[in-house]
Amino acid sequence: MPVHVARPRTREELVETIAAAAGAGRVVKVPGSGHSFTEAALTDGLHIDIGALRGVLDADPASGRVRVQAGIALRDLNQELHRRGLAMANLGDIDRQTIAGAISTATHGTGSRLQNISAQVEAIELVTADGQVHELTEQSDPDGFRAARVGIGALGAISAVTLRTVPAFLLHRVDAPLGLDEVLGDFEALADGNDHFEFYVFPYTEKALTIVRNRFDGPPRPRSALNVFVNEGIMQNVVGEWIFRLTRARPALIPRVTGLASGLLSEGDYIDHSFKIFSSERKIRFTEMEYAIPREHGPAAVRRVLEWISSNRYPVAFPIECRVVAPDDALLSPVYERETFYIAVHQFRGMEWRPYFAAVEEIMGSYGGRPHWGKRHLLTHETLAQRYPRFGDFLAVRDRFDPRRAFANAYTRRVLGE
Numbered sequence: 001m002p003v004h005v006a007r008p009r010t011r012e013e014l015v016e017t018i019a020a021a022a023g024a025g026r027v028v029k030v031p032g033s034g035h036s037f038t039e040a041a042l043t044d045g046l047h048i049d050i051g052a053l054r055g056v057l058d059a060d061p062a063s064g065r066v067r068v069q070a071g072i073a074l075r076d077l078n079q080e081l082h083r084r085g086l087a088m089a090n091l092g093d094i095d096r097q098t099i100a101g102a103i104s105t106a107t108h109g110t111g112s113r114l115q116n117i118s119a120q121v122e123a124i125e126l127v128t129a130d131g132q133v134h135e136l137t138e139q140s141d142p143d144g145f146r147a148a149r150v151g152i153g154a155l156g157a158i159s160a161v162t163l164r165t166v167p168a169f170l171l172h173r174v175d176a177p178l179g180l181d182e183v184l185g186d187f188e189a190l191a192d193g194n195d196h197f198e199f200y201v202f203p204y205t206e207k208a209l210t211i212v213r214n215r216f217d218g219p220p221r222p223r224s225a226l227n228v229f230v231n232e233g234i235m236q237n238v239v240g241e242w243i244f245r246l247t248r249a250r251p252a253l254i255p256r257v258t259g260l261a262s263g264l265l266s267e268g269d270y271i272d273h274s275f276k277i278f279s280s281e282r283k284i285r286f287t288e289m290e291y292a293i294p295r296e297h298g299p300a301a302v303r304r305v306l307e308w309i310s311s312n313r314y315p316v317a318f319p320i321e322c323r324v325v326a327p328d329d330a331l332l333s334p335v336y337e338r339e340t341f342y343i344a345v346h347q348f349r350g351m352e353w354r355p356y357f358a359a360v361e362e363i364m365g366s367y368g369g370r371p372h373w374g375k376r377h378l379l380t381h382e383t384l385a386q387r388y389p390r391f392g393d394f395l396a397v398r399d400r401f402d403p404r405r406a407f408a409n410a411y412t413r414r415v416l417g418e
């Protein structure tokens with residue numbers, strides 16, 4: 001529970017607010033949209049809401065470089081880019097996060113040749129507790145820049161970001177239910193043969209829903225408003241909600257319900273602007289854990305999670321989401337210098353997630369898994385230091401930018417140490 005909430009309207013007000021609070025010995029935290037499942041954005045000190053800092057500062061369609069204020073939400077960013085004939089090269093599956101929140105936890109989409117959102121950043125403007133404004137780039141401060149790209153809010157307040165965008169493009173999305181053996185057996189070819197490949201696996205079944213998205217020259221062939229209303233609005237969000245409520249009330253029904261639900265998976269095929277194809281509306285409340293493991297272990301890890309669920313008859317009806325991401329060099333990026341398979345497990349709100357997530361965490365640990373910073377996990381800095389080759393370098397950057405730990409909270413103390 002923050003002691004106070006500040007709402008600066010300009011970068012100067014942000015600088016003054018931070019310097020005054022830090023000078024008075026207070027801790028501060030700048031949250032984004034509050035979409036993390038971890039306590040990353042929480043504080044019992046000063047909560048600084050930068051919702052007013054959400055403009056486009058500069059855009060050069062020729063180079064694709066676009067500078068935005070840090071509080072811009074991805075959905076507004078997408079619209080602003082689209083108006084200029086530009087787009088983000090890759091995005092995750094919702095668009096409610098702020099750009100600063102998304103990069104700070106290494107938010108990602110899927111694509112074996114594509115990196116996460118923080119790797120699409122060219123420069124970061126960071127306000128530190130002493131009121132200094134740092135312009136961080138690969139040239140000006142290589143370690144500072146690579147730390148701030150995925151900084152978990154621990155270094156300072158990001159006030160602006162320069163993005164490397166690409167010319168606007170269309171994506172052709174095809175959804176197809178397939179047998180699990182087929183998907184896991186063909187995984188490498190499916191991942192490499194498509195721009196964006198992901199699949200969902202249904203516990204207690206041998207079914208998977210594959211989603212491929214590939215660049216397409218056009219023309220667009222979007223879903224009709226009726227189709228979106230029926231499939232996303234009614235089937236996924238309303239019917240899905242009632243199915244999950246039923247399984248929460250009667251967990252013993254879960255194997256039968258997931259069997260029936262996986263039989264209803266439908267094919268889809270449409271073409272639209274990339275940002276419309278990437279994100280969807282998520283109305284069902286759940287909690288989530290996601291791990292990044294070396295890509296080659298992905299199919300075996302999925303099998304082990306399914307076996308654990310079946311042998312423990314664990315009540316979980318939510319599908320397991322599997323994606324791939326190309327390596328990058330941000331010091332705390334879960335895909336740091338390795339081809340990655342992301343595996344995400346979910347649990348419906350109000351249902352016990354701890355034993356399930358703890359078991360998945362143990363399986364992922366056997367592959368040297370690195371948790372998503374914005375999703376539930378139970379690791380502490382002792383273990384994380386072994387999973388990140390440049391963990392010590394990140395801590396050195398933190399000592400430089402935030403020696404008094406003005407930006408610390410319970411989460412940073414757990415995952416980074418005091």
Ligand SMILES: Cc1cc2nc3c(=O)[nH]c(=O)nc-3n(C[C@H](O)[C@H](O)[C@H](O)COP(=O)(O)OP(=O)(O)OC[C@H]3O[C@@H](n4cnc5c(N)ncnc54)[C@H](O)[C@@H]3O)c2cc1C
Nearest residue numbers: 032033034035036092093097098101104107108153158374
């Ligand atoms: C329904 C749903 C779907 C999701 N889908 C995906 C997905 O497809 N892929 C994926 O990778 N993740 C996904 N996530 C996770 C989400 O993208 C991350 O948790 C992201 O960090 C949330 O962004 P936010 O703006 O809400 O940031 P918050 O959760 O508010 O904050 C996250 C961190 O960023 C820091 N931060 C935010 N703004 C600043 C700033 N200006 N300066 C310094 N630090 C700052 C905060 O202090 C905190 O440490 C999903 C989450 C939900 C709820």
